[in-house]
Amino acid sequence: MKKQMVWQKRQLALAVALAVTGFTAVPETMAQSGSAVPPPQIEEIVVSGRLRDAARSLIMERIEQPFAAEVVGVEQISRAGDSDVASALRRVTGLTLVDGKFIYVRGLGERYSSATLNGAEIPSPELSRNVIPLDYIPASILESVKISKAYSADQPAAFGGGNVNIRTRGTPDDLVFDVSVGTGWNTENSGKGLPNLGDQGSLPASITQALNKYQGDISPANITRFEFPGSGTPTAAQQAAGVAINRDLMLDLNRNIDIDRETDLDPDTNISVTAGNAWDINNDLSFGALANVSIGESSRNSDQFEQNFTDPDESFRNIQRTFSNESTTAAVNFSLNYQDRHKIGTNSYLLQDDEDQSSIVLGYNGDFQQANGRQRKTNITRLEKRELKVNQVTGEHTLERYDLDFLTIPAVFDFITSLDVNWFYSDARASTEVPNASSVQSINQRDPSTDALLATQVNTGASAQFSFLNLEDQVESWGYQIDAPYDLGFADGTISGGYNRSRKSRDYRGYTANIVMGALGRDGTPAQVFSDDNLANLDNGFFLDMGSNFGTESYLAGETKAAAFGSVDAFFMDNWRATVGVRWEDFSRGVLPLDLLDYTGQSLDGIIENMRDPDQTFTVRDDDFYPAAALTYMQDGFLGTENFQVRLGYGKTVVRPDLREYANIQFIDPELNDRVAGNPNLKFSDIEHIDLRTELFFDNGDNITVSLFYKDITDPIERVERPGPQDARLLSFENAESGEIYGIEFEGLKVIGGGFFVSGNVVLSDSELTFTEASSQTSLTRRLTGHSEYVVNTQLGYDSENAKHSASLLYNVFGDRVFFGGRSPSPDAFEDPFHSLDLTYSYFPTDSLTLRLRAQNLLNENREFYRDDVRIIDVESGARLRLDLQWNL
Numbered sequence: 100m101k102k103q104m105v106w107q108k109r110q111l112a113l114a115v116a117l118a119v120t121g122f123t124a125v126p127e128t129m130a131q132s133g134s135a136v137p138p139p140q141i142e143e144i145v146v147s148g149r150l151r152d153a154a155r156s157l158i159m160e161r162i163e164q165p166f167a168a169e170v171v172g173v174e175q176i177s178r179a180g181d182s183d184v185a186s187a188l189r190r191v192t193g194l195t196l197v198d199g200k201f202i203y204v205r206g207l208g209e210r211y212s213s214a215t216l217n218g219a220e221i222p223s224p225e226l227s228r229n230v231i232p233l234d235y236i237p238a239s240i241l242e243s244v245k246i247s248k249a250y251s252a253d254q255p256a257a258f259g260g261g262n263v264n265i266r267t268r269g270t271p272d273d274l275v276f277d278v279s280v281g282t283g284w285n286t287e288n289s290g291k292g293l294p295n296l297g298d299q300g301s302l303p304a305s306i307t308q309a310l311n312k313y314q315g316d317i318s319p320a321n322i323t324r325f326e327f328p329g330s331g332t333p334t335a336a337q338q339a340a341g342v343a344i345n346r347d348l349m350l351d352l353n354r355n356i357d358i359d360r361e362t363d364l365d366p367d368t369n370i371s372v373t374a375g376n377a378w379d380i381n382n383d384l385s386f387g388a389l390a391n392v393s394i395g396e397s398s399r400n401s402d403q404f405e406q407n408f409t410d411p412d413e414s415f416r417n418i419q420r421t422f423s424n425e426s427t428t429a430a431v432n433f434s435l436n437y438q439d440r441h442k443i444g445t446n447s448y449l450l451q452d453d454e455d456q457s458s459i460v461l462g463y464n465g466d467f468q469q470a471n472g473r474q475r476k477t478n479i480t481r482l483e484k485r486e487l488k489v490n491q492v493t494g495e496h497t498l499e500r501y502d503l504d505f506l507t508i509p510a511v512f513d514f515i516t517s518l519d520v521n522w523f524y525s526d527a528r529a530s531t532e533v534p535n536a537s538s539v540q541s542i543n544q545r546d547p548s549t550d551a552l553l554a555t556q557v558n559t560g561a562s563a564q565f566s567f568l569n570l571e572d573q574v575e576s577w578g579y580q581i582d583a584p585y586d587l588g589f590a591d592g593t594i595s596g597g598y599n600r601s602r603k604s605r606d607y608r609g610y611t612a613n614i615v616m617g618a619l620g621r622d623g624t625p626a627q628v629f630s631d632d633n634l635a636n637l638d639n640g641f642f643l644d645m646g647s648n649f650g651t652e653s654y655l656a657g658e659t660k661a662a663a664f665g666s667v668d669a670f671f672m673d674n675w676r677a678t679v680g681v682r683w684e685d686f687s688r689g690v691l692p693l694d695l696l697d698y699t700g701q702s703l704d705g706i707i708e709n710m711r712d713p714d715q716t717f718t719v720r721d722d723d724f725y726p727a728a729a730l731t732y733m734q735d736g737f738l739g740t741e742n743f744q745v746r747l748g749y750g751k752t753v754v755r756p757d758l759r760e761y762a763n764i765q766f767i768d769p770e771l772n773d774r775v776a777g778n779p780n781l782k783f784s785d786i787e788h789i790d791l792r793t794e795l796f797f798d799n800g801d802n803i804t805v806s807l808f809y810k811d812i813t814d815p816i817e818r819v820e821r822p823g824p825q826d827a828r829l830l831s832f833e834n835a836e837s838g839e840i841y842g843i844e845f846e847g848l849k850v851i852g853g854g855f856f857v858s859g860n861v862v863l864s865d866s867e868l869t870f871t872e873a874s875s876q877t878s879l880t881r882r883l884t885g886h887s888e889y890v891v892n893t894q895l896g897y898d899s900e901n902a903k904h905s906a907s908l909l910y911n912v913f914g915d916r917v918f919f920g921g922r923s924p925s926p927d928a929f930e931d932p933f934h935s936l937d938l939t940y941s942y943f944p945t946d947s948l949t950l951r952l953r954a955q956n957l958l959n960e961n962r963e964f965y966r967d968d969v970r971i972i973d974v975e976s977g978a979r980l981r982l983d984l985q986w987n988l
Contacts, residue, residue, distance in 0.1 A: 161794075166250070167247075170243060188246065200234045201233065204261035208885025210816065211260035214231050219491060220255070220527070223529060224486060226568075229757035237428050241267060243266045245264045248790065267432070267448070275987075277987040282368050284980050285367075285977045286977040287402070300534055302567045309348055315695070342637060346634065350634055356478060359626065364398040364400070364423075367396065370393070371394075376388065385436045400422075405973075411969050420457070428451075430449075440498075442495045442496075447491075449486070453485070459477070459479075461474055469547070473543075474542070475542065477541070478538070484531065486530045488528045489525065491524065495520075498518040502518075503517070514585045515583045518583050520579065520580075522580075523576075527574045527576075533569075535566070537564065540562040541555055556628075557623075566611045567611075569609075576599065579598060580595060580596070581595065593668045607764070608653045609652035617640025620638075652765075665681065676730070680726070683725075746790070748792075751785070751787050764776070777832070785812070785814070788810050790809075792805070808841065809840070812839065818919045819832065836868075837868065840864060843863050843864070855897050856895075857896070858894045861892075864887075867880060868880070882916070887913040890911075892910070894909050911934075912933065915930060915931055918964050930963070931963040933960055936958050937955045937956070939951065949986075950984055962974040
């Protein structure tokens with residue numbers, strides 16, 4: 100049945116692919132001989148339809164790029180009803196949105212994509228990801244988004260599948276005032292869910308002081324040794340004093356873990372306000388300002404079912420999960436503009452996102468067997484408070500030929516017609532705090548016949564853990580680029596060059612407090628067992644201890660990058676364009692693990708000693724040249740087109756492991772609650788890219804694009820399985836020996852009349868990587884992690900003649916992809932295809948008012964993961980409905 104279901108889904112995807120990419124989109128003029136009347140220029144096309152105009156504008160901007168890229172403008176974002184960057188990118192060729200946050204480019208996972216803000220690097224406040232979740236960036240602060248699929252020398256050398264450059268709104272030329280309010284629902288909510296407990300407070304000051312006083316060990320025995328030094332064997336009274344001090348520390352810990360109940364879930368809400376204006380100081384100088392504030396709240400249930408591959412009937416878990424999010428975005432931009440030739444601006448952004456999760460896990464395994472009525476129960480609470488602060492200063496300056504003459508530029512440079520100088524400085528700080536995340540292990544005794552709950556008690560041992568985590572990231576970067584347009588008579592174009600530098604620092608610290616249970620006082624729910632009265636009873640034998648949650652939890656790290664680049668772009672012989680560039684990049688990194696409970700200094704002494712080893716992995720440095728080249732042939736009117744071009748591109752880049760992947764720590768990936776371990780032995784992945792793209796644009800707006808791409812990867816970094824506990828997955832990272840990916844992209848738009856049009860894109864590709872015989876992987880040859888053999892995006896759009904109504908029906912599906920590589924002898928894990936069907940309807944009663952209704956995941960698909968025919972993960976997503984009202988001045 101499983102194989103039949105997958106086959107049917109693939110047939111559906113291929114059928115959609117044929118419908119979208121078939122050459123039915125080519126107008127009849129393509130088959131006709133050349134007309135005596137030359138076709139009109141592209142700039143003269145006038146499109147009244149809202150969604151058609153948005154789709155065509157993407158093509159128009161893309162044509163002007165020397166390297167393969169997609170551009171999504173503010174018009175398309177607003178008219179299609181996208182609320183954030185992630186939503187706006189779902190319709191771009193070859194892009195897939197995962198978990199509503201992360202973008203996969205050409206079927207490759209988020210490790211092969213990067214994101215910049217106005218061209219500057221930014222850290223991610225997401226603990227488990229290198230790339231900032233794109234749903235953090237609201238559409239209200241966007242100007243456009245550029246997705247580079249082919250590498251160019253002015254981009255960071257860390258380039259895999261693509262780079263997403265988020266361009267924010269600048270200051271307006273006139274008065275701007277927008278207000279938007281909205282609400283939403285999710286079918287999985289049903290009005291009820293687990294309570295989210297909010298901020299439970301940081302590590303109590305009394306415990307911090309005790310750690311310093313008792314040198315990292317607050318167990319009763321060690322407290323007694325410090326309190327009564329030199330007394331030899333402690334007396335019963337001295338031992339009791341140590342126990343009492345430890346018990347007081349335990350009582351200071353916030354133990355509000357009462358989630359064994361249901362609560363009402365409110366509908367989602369959001370509000371956004373934007374205001375800005377420009378003022379003329381004199382005839383030459385103007386000042387502009389723009390401010391935006393967006394606030395949103397949401398709740399959702401996302402229940403999950405898991406079972407082990409080896410014994411799925413005996414080892415499985417049902418996870419009830421409730422999430423709540425509170426997000427705030429604030430943006431303030433200022434600018435000074437002199438004669439439209441010199442502009443200095445400042446951009447300041449504050450993005451906050453608090454995600455609160457409560458989970459109850461009920462399951463069975465070899466130690467907790469359903470036949471005996473012994474059920475394992477885990478209560479989990481976790482709040483992640485994420486924040487990103489960005490301050491940027493930018494400058495744009497244009498020097499015309501008469502400016503250059505005034506500066507007495509040597510005559511040898513007379514072929515330079517002007518100079519454009521752009522510079523920036525960016526200071527970005529990301530922080531994540533996890534205050535008092537809790538995990539409590541219990542045993543439920545159930546009637547094997549009726550499944551009725553008979554009793555519950557907390558496990559013995561360190562069964563209650565309270566974790567405290569703080570992450571501080573800072574990325575400081577600056578740079579400049581000079582573009583010099585030139586005209587040699589036989590050729591013209593632009594000579595470019597520049598320099599970038601960045602520094603990144605990270606402080607990652609975690610503590611875990613364990614309540615160690617004795618034999619008595621364990622009966623009841625966690626909220627009952629850890630009540631003040633029960634803990635105050637010294638007969639129960641509980642005590643507090645500090646320990647590591649999964650292993651080393653803390654580290655300090657730093658990175659520096661310096662880059663210089665140059666390129667030449669040339670138009671010649673009327674139909675040809677050539678672009679050649681090279682980037683030199685010097686990269687260094689250092690990672691220092693910390694043992695916060697080691698007050699003796701022995702761990703640091705060991706690190707210092709290990710750093711003398713030539714094969715040490717604490718520091719790494721690498722510098723190299725990364726070339727890029729593109730050759731474009733252009734022939735307007737060819738085959739009846741308005742615009743025709745063929746572009747061939749080549750690039751050499753690198754993918755470096757992120758600090759999270761490189762540091763020797765373990766962390767929780769909240770997407771599926773997986774444990775993930777870093778690997779300090781990872782190597783960089785060198786990549787060579789080849790792209791060939793053909794674009795045909797017709798005068799009625801129809802268009803076709805066909806692209807071929809190939810990537811050769813040395814030492815690709817793969818997500819793999821590691822030995823771990825029987826009730827949880829432990830994933831890590833490993834270098835394969837080599838890998839490659841190749842494929843073809845189709846994109847088209849066809850106006851079908853009556854206000855309707857269809858557009859869509861399809862990526863068909865394959866990949867292969869090879870592990871050495873020494874690897875522990877089951878499959879020594881397989882596809883890359885995260886790669887899908889096909890990705891389909893289609894859209895049926897409608898624009899009314901009176902411009903009052905617009906609608907779009909969007910369908911997206913990706914082929915199955917490797918979730919992680921299986922450890923021998925277990926097979927690889929795959930994520931099944933996910934079919935997404937969304938509907939957006941917009942009503943424009945006036946030029947200032949917009950009412951928008953959005954329905955997402957109308958097919959109510961779940962995310963499913965398999966190992967062979969065993970479904971190991973099933974995540975309920977739910978259908979979502981959202982209603983927004985926007986008014987603009």
